[in-house]
Amino acid sequence: MAREAEGGRGRDRDREDRDSEFVDRLVHINRVAKVVKGGRRFGFAALVVVGDQKGRVGFGHGKAREVPEAIRKATDAAKRALIRVPLREGRTLHHDVNGRHGAGRVVLRAAPPGTGIIAGGPMRAVFETLGVHDVVAKSQGSSNPYNMIRATFDALAREDSPRAVAARRTLKVSALQARRHGVDAEAVEA
The missing domain is CATH 3.30.160.20 (Double Stranded RNA Binding Domain)
Structure with missing residues (x-):
């Protein structure tokens, strides 16, 4: 007992x-x-x-x-x-992304360190609980909190990490990162 x-x-x-x-x-x-x-x-x-x-x-x-x-x-x-949302260095998004739900549209942009959370109302709450420290966001269209939250989640669901993109394209992450920085991919593999 x-x-x-x-x-x-x-x-x-x-x-x-x-x-x-x-x-x-x-x-x-x-x-x-x-x-x-x-x-x-x-x-x-x-x-x-x-x-x-x-x-x-x-x-x-x-x-x-x-x-x-x-x-x-x-x-x-x-x-x-x-x-689950992949974060770059645990502080920002990997790339810029758009999301929409109904008449609500949002634009989320990755930001350099020290920028902070530049977002209004409901989006700020999402980023604070997500653990993002640097992001710039803009809502367009509907200011209804339900639509803004759903549009933000739509955008976050489209967020991809370099590891996921490399796996989808059967590349190495280093080759993908090298292309991003303008280095020739063949030089990296050689």
Whole structure:
């Protein structure tokens, strides 16, 4: 009996350790109403971004009658929908990329060290939880936080690392990097 209790506590502790590695940011909260026979029932919708600041990030949406419950649901949904994004030197993107969702469009650009996160509102939350330190981003079109987040995730899903590109093209990473810097690829292989 005591052994089962310890096992259960150990599982809870493991879950807490796993949850503690994630940083979550509340991006948007909205009061929503459901019209019923007696009037209106108010609830809350929350948009949360979760990341481990090491290249994994996800977003989630939750609705409930109370704000804390909506945030908890959104956080759980975000943890279930994590994506991995390759980062250059653990601080910026590998290349410039565009993303879109509905009327929301975003442009993400890699930046040199010391630039910081130059991005507005919902995109800033994504980059902070992702662990990006230097990036320049611009949103065009819709300023709806849901569309901006989804467009940002669309752009991040298109992000490729040199290792992935080299594997897809059956090249060595060094040959790919040499081409990028203007050195002849045959000279590198020789």
